[in-house]
Amino acid sequence: MSTYKIAVIGDKDSILGFKTIGVETFPVTSSEAALSSLKKLVSENYGVIFITEELARELEDIINDLNKRYLPAVVLIPNSKGTLGIGIQQIKKNVEKAIGADILFRKEG
Numbered sequence: 616m617s618t619y620k621i622a623v624i625g626d627k628d629s630i631l632g633f634k635t636i637g638v639e640t641f642p643v644t645s646s647e648a649a650l651s652s653l654k655k656l657v658s659e660n661y662g663v664i665f666i667t668e669e670l671a672r673e674l675e676d677i678i679n680d681l682n683k684r685y686l687p688a689v690v691l692i693p694n695s696k697g698t699l700g701i702g703i704q705q706i707k708k709n710v711e712k713a714i715g716a717d718i719l720f721r722k723e724g
């Protein structure tokens with residue numbers, strides 16, 4: 616049975632807290648550095664990769680391709696300045712795809 620690792624990519628201020636719970640952190644300052652880290656993590660048996668929405672926005676096509684695979688799961692998180700709403704939209708899309716309906720944000724009549 617394989618053991619998968621968990622990592623987080625983002626600006627230093629946004630990802631520092633993950634280190635305290637044992638998640639491997641990859642601080643970056645540009646989308647190019649984020650892409651390089653992402654490619655490295657994909658090739659090194661990481662099962663879950665968190666990435667800040669700000670960086671993910673610039674790597675959307677690559678992340679969408681990765682999310683078509685079984686692993687790794689790429690999860691968007693807000694940065695230290697707040698959310699862009701991209702992560703929650705991705706979750707909504709995945710839930711709709713999985714069950715065929717929007718159960719998270721539908722308005723109750």
